[in-house]
Amino acid sequence: KQEVTQIPAALSVPEGENLVLNCSFTDSAIYNLQWFRQDPGKGLTSLLLIQSSQREQTSGRLNASLDKSSGRSTLYIAASQPGDSATYLCAVPEVDAGNMLTFGGGTRLMVKP
């Protein structure tokens, strides 16, 4: 069964900093990896999806990378803003289980003005 881990669990940075969130997974046989954002008590917003054949995916100030062989993905946030404060979750589908997503524990990000 896939296990997904995210570090750090929490991160507090001043506005303007570039930061990296890490995600690792145990089974490298994945179709894709998704990064989500979740505001407190709210739903999940999909930020980026990287297919297994890709190494990077970019959307605005966000850049996600994927290294399948080492079971790692990173989410890079450039020039962080207070509005980026949220929990960031990575998730991978269970290949032999109908693509149900297994989530990491999330990184709680606080960007201070």
Place this chain on the structure above:
Amino acid sequence: AAGVIQSPRHLIKEKRETATLKCYPIPRHDTVYWYQQGPGQDPQFLISFYEKMQSDKGSIPDRFSAQQFSDYHSELNMSSLELGDSALYFCASSRRWEAETQYFGPGTRLLVL
């Protein structure tokens, strides 16, 4: 663009009551997933449906059941509710064999008193 719709958005029930949560997937999406997110936890997969047939089962209690109807909407039925069932329940949809992004609904917040 149309998103996943969930209803109700909030629900308060007493112990031992029943609850029905509804999910309307994005048009032309053939797969629906249900996830449960307890307080301070990451989402856990409950059950999924592909083309109106149950596809996979996760950590869904026997007190819960679900189905997908001919119009592809899905319902999660929860009976004999317990305090521990209080959580955010998400529905997600995707087009399965294209390994596409799972798009999440806003969730239903269930509080069992």
